[in-house]
Amino acid sequence: MADNIQLDVARYSPEHDDSPSFQSYTVPLRKDWVVLDALNYIKDKVDGSVTFRWSCRMGVCGSCGMMVNGEPKLTCATFLSSYAPGPVRVEPLRYFPVVRDLVVEMSDFMTKFRKVKPWLMRKEEKPLSEGEYLQTPQQLENFKQFSMCINCTLCYAACPVYGLDPFFVGPAAIAMAQRYNLDSRDQGAEERMDILAQHEGIWGCTFVGECTKACPKNVDPAGSIQQYKLTAAMSWFKSLLMPKASK
Amino acid sequence: MSVPTARSVPPHTPYHPRWYRTPVSTYWWMQQWSYFRFVLRELTSLGVAYSCVILLCFIRALSLGPEAYEALQRRLASPIVILFTSISLLFVLFHTITWFSLSAHAMAVRVGGKRIPGVLITASNYVAWLVVSGILVWLLLR
Numbered sequence: 333m334a335d336n337i338q339l340d341v342a343r344y345s346p347e348h349d350d351s352p353s354f355q356s357y358t359v360p361l362r363k364d365w366v367v368l369d370a371l372n373y374i375k376d377k378v379d380g381s382v383t384f385r386w387s388c389r390m391g392v393c394g395s396c397g398m399m400v401n402g403e404p405k406l407t408c409a410t411f412l413s414s415y416a417p418g419p420v421r422v423e424p425l426r427y428f429p430v431v432r433d434l435v436v437e438m439s440d441f442m443t444k445f446r447k448v449k450p451w452l453m454r455k456e457e458k459p460l461s462e463g464e465y466l467q468t469p470q471q472l473e474n475f476k477q478f479s480m481c482i483n484c485t486l487c488y489a490a491c492p493v494y495g496l497d498p499f500f501v502g503p504a505a506i507a508m509a510q511r512y513n514l515d516s517r518d519q520g521a522e523e524r525m526d527i528l529a530q531h532e533g534i535w536g537c538t539f540v541g542e543c544t545k546a547c548p549k550n551v552d553p554a555g556s557i558q559q560y561k562l563t564a565a566m567s568w569f570k571s572l573l574m575p576k577a578s579k
Numbered sequence: 580m581s582v583p584t585a586r587s588v589p590p591h592t593p594y595h596p597r598w599y600r601t602p603v604s605t606y607w608w609m610q611q612w613s614y615f616r617f618v619l620r621e622l623t624s625l626g627v628a629y630s631c632v633i634l635l636c637f638i639r640a641l642s643l644g645p646e647a648y649e650a651l652q653r654r655l656a657s658p659i660v661i662l663f664t665s666i667s668l669l670f671v672l673f674h675t676i677t678w679f680s681l682s683a684h685a686m687a688v689r690v691g692g693k694r695i696p697g698v699l700i701t702a703s704n705y706v707a708w709l710v711v712s713g714i715l716v717w718l719l720l721r
Binding site for chain 2 (some may be wrong): 344346349350351369402412426427429430431437470474478492496500538539540541542544552555558559562
């Protein structure tokens with residue numbers, strides 16, 4: 333294995349640049365190094381001005397998502413050696429506005445995330461004296477996969493629909509809505525359906541399926557959207573057949 | 580002091596820096612094989628539509644009598660139509676196989692509380708395809 337590897341890092345300074353450009357750095361190619369280690373090496377030893385987000389270094393916080401050789405990746409979970417002999421191209425997450433270098437602006441995602449009401453909604457809370465809402469392992473299993481999302485937004489960077497239609501709610505937010513819809517303690521599915529059964533919601537998805545491939549937590553957002561489409565279609569059909577029974 | 584031009588000093592304020600938005604190319608679907616395969620999957624639905632139209636033409640010809648049926652068969656036997664039909668068959672096969680592989684994601688089937696593995700859902704699609712094809716072959720050859 334070679335001793336070094338070249339990293340081509342996208343640089344953008346809002347004060348000085350009209351558009352991003354690439355800057356090349358040579359870093360040690362260590363077997364146990366991930367791309368984030370290489371970026372931290374650059375930041376510490378070579379060029380302190382390189383700007384990027386990171387926190388936990390263990391695939392939990394979802395901060396260090398970037399495009400590595402054109403693919404959305406958590407840089408803390410992407411080994412440098414997989415790209416040997418290099419060069420490795422590191423860019424900010426696709427389809428998001430770039431704030432500086434590798435840092436993207438995520439407000440759009442945060443707004444959409446809140447829009448789907450990702451919390452337990454009850455029509456009526458039971459009194460505290462009755463204790464907690466119990467759940468069987470099977471009921472937990474129904475939504476557990478979707479609850480693994482770490483909001484890293486790699487799925488947004490993988491989704492061409494989001495790139496082309498900025499109003500699209502997007503994979504992670506819809507998967508999170510589904511996470512609460514499938515929770516036996518939740519009663520807000522109808523309310524979320526009103527928000528998501530629209531063109532910018534589930535029907536905007538054309539099932540490219542790249543969000544599922546990009547997800548580092550195997551959440552399968554594409555699957556959740558298709559399953560949601562089925563629920564929405566059944567609900568529409570039911571309201572057509574039995575208009576009085578629906579709300 | 581000279582007024583800075585937009586090019587020399589891009590508009591920038593401390594609390595709302597100027598973001599850079601990468602434009603999405605018209606040819607986005609050619610920049611990644613998976614995107615291209617997706618567009619191909621969508622386009623191959625034209626092959627499915629063509630097959631449906633041909634089937635409807637056959638049904639109509641059947642209702643009009645043996646002469647109309649033979650005339651349609653003759654028309655479809657021309658080399659250009661055979662070529663077109665062969666391409667359309669490839670399209671239909673591509674469309675079918677890609678959708679079968681995606682069905683595992685779209686369907687969350689649970690038996691006894693456990694979700695059935697995706698491979699089984701895809702496999703059951705192929706089995707159903709084989710069974711229907713077998714019935715058709717039996718009907719035609721009996």
